[in-house]
Amino acid sequence: MTTLPSGQDARLALATCAELPELDPDDVPLRAALQERGIATDVVVWDDPTVDWGTYQHVLIRSTWDYSKRPQRFSGWTQQVEASSVLLNPASVVRWNIDKTYLRDLEERGIPTVPTIWLDPARNFDGRAIHTRFPAFGDFVVKPTVSAGSRDTGRYRADETPQRSQAITHAKNLLGVGRWVMIQRYLAQVDTVGETALVFVEGEFSHAVRKDPLLSGPYREGDLQGVLYREETMTPREPSEAEMAVARRVVDALPEVLGLDGPLLYARVDLIPDDEGEPVLLELELTEPSLFFAQAPGALDRFADAVVARIAATTQD
Ligand SMILES: Nc1ncnc2c1ncn2[C@@H]1O[C@H](COP(=O)(O)OP(=O)(O)O)[C@@H](O)[C@H]1O
Numbered sequence: 001m002t003t004l005p006s007g008q009d010a011r012l013a014l015a016t017c018a019e020l021p022e023l024d025p026d027d028v029p030l031r032a033a034l035q036e037r038g039i040a041t042d043v044v045v046w047d048d049p050t051v052d053w054g055t056y057q058h059v060l061i062r063s064t065w066d067y068s069k070r071p072q073r074f075s076g077w078t079q080q081v082e083a084s085s086v087l088l089n090p091a092s093v094v095r096w097n098i099d100k101t102y103l104r105d106l107e108e109r110g111i112p113t114v115p116t117i118w119l120d121p122a123r124n125f126d127g128r129a130i131h132t133r134f135p136a137f138g139d140f141v142v143k144p145t146v147s148a149g150s151r152d153t154g155r156y157r158a159d160e161t162p163q164r165s166q167a168i169t170h171a172k173n174l175l176g177v178g179r180w181v182m183i184q185r186y187l188a189q190v191d192t193v194g195e196t197a198l199v200f201v202e203g204e205f206s207h208a209v210r211k212d213p214l215l216s217g218p219y220r221e222g223d224l225q226g227v228l229y230r231e232e233t234m235t236p237r238e239p240s241e242a243e244m245a246v247a248r249r250v251v252d253a254l255p256e257v258l259g260l261d262g263p264l265l266y267a268r269v270d271l272i273p274d275d276e277g278e279p280v281l282l283e284l285e286l287t288e289p290s291l292f293f294a295q296a297p298g299a300l301d302r303f304a305d306a307v308v309a310r311i312a313a314t315t316q317d
């Protein structure tokens, strides 16, 4: 177990959102694990105006799940915190990661990603122009580039006119409020194989989980009203060699893509199988990923040790 050297005194802020004032249940055991290692924690709501972030040398982003409703404000907050504290992961990383257009930077480097058509709200697409960008057969997905917890995301049948109309309305509504839209073929093997989330700590693979499929049909106005995310079912999973290889490529690309001089404290790579069964990148979570401590023995200890090592390396007397 890594503990803080004696003489170093650290209080760590674990950033959360107002709806989860005690953190997400998955993150709760982190407090005791850090306490055991000599680090006291405060759980702090990121947009609470009364907080003086300068009192914390270190701030760890955890359950800030409502940021996707106010991405600019959240990004501004990360910069504000970084002016006085060490933010994990750093503000520049968060800024890049909260908009899924980052997938293009990874695709350019040859990483297999879910094929995507991107709609820019500035282009003023009419219904017909949106329609021509949908696939002709199979199911497809419409979602905003800034989202979390499957919010504002819908699945549609390409060969059913009413569903195509619903998808056009969905896309138009997002574009109409200035949001970028992604159109993807629904990769149907997710229904049988599921999604694999691989967690990396300091660039090293820690553990993986399987997530069941989340999308059953069209987006409906008021979907997820009053809740933060679509309910997810997770089970432990041993990643395949192919999944591990893709995830590793993603993580290894990050220092160059982001101009970092080392690995990130945490990264989660979410993969789904394409129609040939090959893993492709759906999402890379560098902001506030659930790390699924409960699903893998040792995961909590590995992460807590890594947090302590970071704090020990960057604490000023
Ligand atoms: N192209 C797709 N094919 C199959 N399932 C998808 C696709 N896009 C999204 N999903 C489903 O929707 C969920 C949420 O989408 P995701 O891109 O991970 O956004 P976020 O988690 O940020 O809301 C995924 O976990 C997956 O179940």
Ligand SMILES: [Mg+2]
Residues within 6 Å of the ligand: 149, 150, 270, 283
């Ligand atoms: Mg996701």
